[in-house]
Ligand SMILES: Nc1ncnc2c1ncn2[C@@H]1O[C@H](COP(=O)(O)OP(=O)(O)OP(=O)(O)O)[C@@H](O)[C@H]1O
């Protein structure tokens with residue numbers, strides 16, 4: 001059967017209409033129509049394959065390539081779906097705990113909460129970072145931990161009203177324009193939620209693992225679950241869950257109260273099939289020392305509270321070894 005194209009078909013229809021003899025030309029037109037239909041079907045399948053291929057190329061171009069942070073061996077993100085459950089407090093005490101457990105390790109802290117940075121206060125740091133010869137920001141250091149935070153770059157009380165692309169570009173600066181020297185672990189204090197910042201970080205750099213912090217109450221656990229599922233989706237290993245503020249011991253009578261519940265995070269860890277990393281008690285010392293900028297692992301290193309953080313730090317190291325083998 002001769003190959004008949006659209007233009008040939010329309011030509012035939014035109015001359016048939018002109019001559020008023022559609023019937024006379026009937027068989028040829030029928031033939032042409034069927035050929036054309038075949039041609040269109042075939043063309044469509046070629047087009048859709050090409051389109052799919054093109055879409056794949058565009059998508060691949062759209063996603064930033066993961067590139068390690070120069071000098072940093074492993075990045076640990078500390079996250080939770082919910083705000084105010086103790087991420088930042090856990091992040092700094094985890095970083096200090098990692099170093100206390102093995103002083104040969106170098107640890108840094110990156111404050112990824114660009115809207116509400118807490119690290120300057122928690123680590124008692126202030127001031128503008130200096131620039132290196134390579135025009136990179138040099139982190140500010142306290143207690144042997146180099147730290148970088150948007151809080152070093154903006155006024156204390158200035159509201160940081162950014163969104164979308166501005167947030168992503170701020171995060172990229174914090175990831176790429178800092179001279180960390182050489183670090184075994186970089187602990188990243190994440191903002192609450194599962195949004196732009198979380199995606200931006202997990203897409204830009206290889207993350208060794210995520211530590212999810214939650215209080216044992218249902219409303220926090222729901223968000224913690226969302227957080228854990230998000231990291232699984234973007235292929236970041238979930239190192240496990242930390243249960244914060246699980247028990248309050250009265251300083252006068254030593255009676256223990258589970259203000260937010262007792263075992264919610266442990267149960268959630270079971271449900272999600274992730275490791276339970278440990279319990280941190282609700283303790284006045286933790287809050288007071290945090291507010292003073294002297295984290296409990298530094299100010300009361302032998303207290304049960306500091307021991308709890310150090311225990312979490314050692315389980316985190318075990319988990320990193322497991323997920324890396
Ligand atoms: N185990 C604890 N015992 C007592 N106080 C705690 C404990 N953990 C955290 N806090 C206190 O709870 C408050 C919130 O903690 P933190 O800022 O670490 O939470 P966050 O999850 O980082 O909050 P955000 O989502 O706003 O960043 C702080 O005042 C902190 O000192």
Ligand SMILES: [Mg+2]
Nearest residue numbers: 087088113118
């Ligand atoms: Mg915080």
